[in-house]
Amino acid sequence: MEKSANIYIAGHRGLVGSAIKRRLEQLGYTNLVYQTSKELDLRNQRAVEEFFRAAGPHYVFLAAARVGGIQANNTYPAEFIYENLAIQTNVIHAAHRHGVKKLLFLGSSCIYPKFTPQPIKEEYLLGGQLEPTNEPYAIAKIAGIKMCQAYNRQYGTRFISVMPTNLYGPNDNFDLANSHVMPALIRKFHEAKRENRPTVTVWGTGTPEGNFCMWMTWQMPACSSCSIIMTVKLST
């Protein structure tokens, strides 16, 4: 990516988008474009089309999504499938229509079957039942990946997808009802210690210790990888 390239970061205030923004700024990219969800609601196809026409980005990082932990996914399955399908469909299609050179779509490791062999291989996708608590979100993510692949095959676009595990880092969501496990536990333990409470309530059976550790992927390496994927693949 040229340092002066017009780069659109969708979701620049979120955990992943803000890390990508910081990383690109560190690397000397000077022409970053971003809008809050209030300024540009990516569920609105016409607004997205108009934005791409006016802003003309060369590269797109698609880190805007409806995101949440197990409880949010399980409570709002309709919003999780609708909002994610709408956001990603509008952005990926507009990127194709407006000749975006490369797009990075943020998927999720929850696209793989619940009982998939470990370590997970890419070919295990669609090989079994998904985890029911976040199936609508996972289906939307799978649709996004397949949409990128379909546009690449038919139109020769260069749209790629990454599947991060459960992430934690700056600008994470610490809301106890909606957050992922890491920020939730940090907040719970922090508040319990501050208020001198003897116990902390952790959800579930308390047994998934192994998975816990595996999911504790730190944010900066993940987001460095996102910008490295964009950079490295372009030069090959």
Ligand SMILES: NC(=O)C1=CN([C@@H]2O[C@H](COP(=O)(O)OP(=O)(O)OC[C@H]3O[C@@H](n4cnc5c(N)ncnc54)[C@H](OP(=O)(O)O)[C@@H]3O)[C@@H](O)[C@H]2O)C=CC1
């Ligand atoms: N966090 C994690 O553990 C993981 C995240 N991912 C994926 O990475 C991506 C980023 O996640 P993360 O950074 O955690 O999410 P956050 O919730 O931290 O940020 C999401 C961003 O999306 C934007 N957004 C949401 N809805 C809309 C909308 N309708 N129009 C425009 N913008 C919108 C928000 O913008 P605004 O702030 O302006 O409202 C926000 O900045 C997502 O695709 C997610 O599925 C994948 C695996 C794990």
Ligand SMILES: C[C@H]1O[C@H](OP(=O)(O)OP(=O)(O)OC[C@H]2O[C@@H](n3cnc4c(=O)[nH]c(N)nc43)[C@H](O)[C@@H]2O)[C@@H](O)[C@@H](O)C1=O
């Ligand atoms: C990356 C992936 O992240 C999400 O999936 P998840 O990993 O299941 O979500 P989670 O982080 O909320 O939970 C991880 C585990 O932790 C346990 N757990 C214990 N105590 C708390 C607790 O206090 N809060 C939360 N949230 N979980 C807790 C919880 O019961 C579960 O077993 C997807 O929805 C989707 O967003 C996605 O893509």
